[in-house]
Amino acid sequence: MAKLTFVHNSFGAKQPSEECIEVRPWAQGGRQDQIFCIGSGYNFDAHFNVWIEVRYTVQGAPLFYTRTIIHVFGFGGLAAEEARLQTFIRGELDTYGFGDILPETRISLKRDRFKSKDQDGQEKEYCNYVLTISLDMGAVFGVSYPGERMVDIRLEYLELEDGLNFMRQWVQELDQVMQGRHPDPAHLPPDNSDWPFARQLNRQVYDSLASEHQEHHFEIPRLRRAFDRWISLLPPGGQVLDVGCGHGDPVIARLLAKGFRVTGNDLSPAMLQRAREQFPAAVFVECAATEIDFEETFDGICSFSSVLYLDPIDFFHAIYRLHRALKPEGLLYLYGWERGTDARGDPYGIDLNNWLWGWTYSLNEAVQALEEHGRFKVLEAQDITRKAEKRELLKLWRIQRQREHEEFVKILSPEAHIPPPDLNKSLESLSNHYVIVARKQRT
Numbered sequence: 001m002a003k004l005t006f007v008h009n010s011f012g013a014k015q016p017s018e019e020c021i022e023v024r025p026w027a028q029g030g031r032q033d034q035i036f037c038i039g040s041g042y043n044f045d046a047h048f049n050v051w052i053e054v055r056y057t058v059q060g061a062p063l064f065y066t067r068t069i070i071h072v073f074g075f076g077g078l079a080a081e082e083a084r085l086q087t088f089i090r091g092e093l094d095t096y097g098f099g100d101i102l103p104e105t106r107i108s109l110k111r112d113r114f115k116s117k118d119q120d121g122q123e124k125e126y127c128n129y130v131l132t133i134s135l136d137m138g139a140v141f142g143v144s145y146p147g148e149r150m151v152d153i154r155l156e157y158l159e160l161e162d163g164l165n166f167m168r169q170w171v172q173e174l175d176q177v178m179q180g181r182h183p184d185p186a187h188l189p190p191d192n193s194d195w196p197f198a199r200q201l202n203r204q205v206y207d208s209l210a211s212e213h214q215e216h217h218f219e220i221p222r223l224r225r226a227f228d229r230w231i232s233l234l235p236p237g238g239q240v241l242d243v244g245c246g247h248g249d250p251v252i253a254r255l256l257a258k259g260f261r262v263t264g265n266d267l268s269p270a271m272l273q274r275a276r277e278q279f280p281a282a283v284f285v286e287c288a289a290t291e292i293d294f295e296e297t298f299d300g301i302c303s304f305s306s307v308l309y310l311d312p313i314d315f316f317h318a319i320y321r322l323h324r325a326l327k328p329e330g331l332l333y334l335y336g337w338e339r340g341t342d343a344r345g346d347p348y349g350i351d352l353n354n355w356l357w358g359w360t361y362s363l364n365e366a367v368q369a370l371e372e373h374g375r376f377k378v379l380e381a382q383d384i385t386r387k388a389e390k391r392e393l394l395k396l397w398r399i400q401r402q403r404e405h406e407e408f409v410k411i412l413s414p415e416a417h418i419p420p421p422d423l424n425k426s427l428e429s430l431s432n433h434y435v436i437v438a439r440k441q442r443t
Contacts, residue, residue: 041138245275
């Protein structure tokens with residue numbers, strides 16, 4: 001994590017005052033061929049959009065924490081960025097930084113030049129170095145225009161070396177993320193990425209839906225068969241955890257019918273109350289996936305439409321927690337749905353007719369995340385979307401792309417000669433419903 005600590009030694013104060021800003025990049029927002037959307041804006045290269053977390057503390061106590069996305073178009077790697085930083089050091093640039101393209105989050109080190117007279121009355125030029133973290137909160141407000149909801153943190157009167165060290169730390173970690181490598185939660189302090197906002201927001205929604213909500217997972221034949229195959233690999237009567245279990249039906253019902261000892265966890269107390277009433281033989285724990293605190297307890301862990309909808313920061317923390325909770329050689333079963341292969345963005349969006357915080361992953365992205373730090377070996381990864389459903393999705397996709405093209409042509413002059421859209425996407429590229437089975441590895 002890029003970290004800068006600033007100590008104020010105020011006159012007359014018995015103790016100095018200390019403030020600290022920390023920024024950690026986590027993951028790319030998508031692929032090069034995906035559009036990235038935030039609020040009412042979008043750009044055409046999602047892989048330059050990077051998830052970050054920002055923490056601001058005073059006297060070691062947390063004052064502010066958030067997650068958002070920064071666009072780092074033009075990032076050239078360590079050597080190129082060091083060369084650019086040297087131009088700043090030489091004074092050829094007065095600002096070195098990143099961002100300011102949708103969303104308008106920015107991280108910058110700026111040299112403010114000013115003139116003042118010295119003791120001899122001679123006018124001299126001085127420099128003040130300022131670190132600014134400017135956060136576009138459109139990702140949180142959902143419908144705002146880019147730059148309409150901003151939070152700025154400015155640290156002024158910095159030593160140049162402190163500002164340079166911060167930017168170099170940031171560049172090194174950003175370079176790792178741009179190469180597809182991500183932070184390992186096992187090496188971070190406990191509760192390092194705790195964010196009550198998303199947890200409380202989603203809890204409120206699921207509490208409000210608890211009495212009416214139904215799941216129909218096993219109406220998908222390939223999903224039902226894949227789950228039964230996974231069950232057959234577990235020891236009879238073993239311990240199984242259902243992550244994000246909700247009201248428990250139909251997953252916990254199926255596990256209990258097969259003779260397993262079942263634990264369910266969920267962040268919604270109302271959902272868990274309904275689950276306890278229906279399944280008194282199961283054990284239920286109120287917590288999020290990132291808060292699961294078991295050590296080598298379960299023979300199997302499953303999650304339907306839960307873990308694979310976490311944002312990238314929570315996703316990597318959840319993978320770590322699930323690995324800890326499984327017994328050696330324990331088996332993981334995940335079911336998810338990639339909602340839209342052409343675009344990413346809007347983690348704060350409408351789902352189940354409510355505002356929810358979440359994310360989705362392609363099948364390949366999920367597999368890579370599970371295997372990255374050596375925690376899991378993926379045994380099975382299959383797209384279970386029915387061909388008829390894919391054909392309908394492909395039809396709708398072609399209609400939408402053609403409509404977007406026609407609207408774009410209307411905006412520009414007829415002389416622009418905009419080429420028609422490429423509508424030759426294959427069925428195989430529409431990976432939607434999928435299942436992953438993985439085995440715990442020793443790390």
